[in-house]
Amino acid sequence: AIQMTQSPPSLSASVGDRVTITCRASQGIRNDLNWYQQKPGKAPKLLIYSTSTLQSGVPSRFSGSGSGTDFTLTIAGLQPEDFATYYCLQDHIYPLTFGGGTKVDIK
């Protein structure tokens, strides 16, 4: 199975900060990479699919980039509602695999 290594596991940031989360795949996955946001007690929410395409309704401060094995989620100007845990998911090949998650909390 493809391993997804996500970093950092956690970070502290302030409102307005620019935040970057990375995901590395153990083998090439083209651009078949999604990003999810999860808040406590809630199901995950799709933010970005195919590396860089914003899901409908997701604010434009979220962006994704990368290809092959290295991918990045950027939040430009962190908002109070963005404090959550973020996961990457490769959907290039089954079994699908998630990264370990990045918890973004308030500094």
Added chain:
Amino acid sequence: EVQLVESGGGLVQPGGSLRLSCAVSGLTVSSSYMNWVRQPPGKGLEWVSVIYSGDTTFYSDSVKGRFTCSRDISKNTVYLQMNSLRADDTALYYCARRNSYGSGSYGIDVWGPGTTVTVSS
């Protein structure tokens, strides 16, 4: 509006079995890629299984041979039969739709609220 509602979770002893259900409305399971994803308490997400056209299924290595995914098109419902349950199967189990087309995907975009499975003696 698309809705997925899981049920069937509960407390089961190690080695026991449980069947989860996912009742779907707003889309048809016969033409959808229906997944199960789980999350152990306080931990990250783990993809478990998928079922799609022609009853094709795939499983994670951790559940292969123990879990079976199926669907009832007449009830528009997906199931996850879980056998030989272990303590590390304890988790919140989500049913979710992967919005796929041909060889591509728009991501896993619809999720149910989840049902909790606890494996303990």
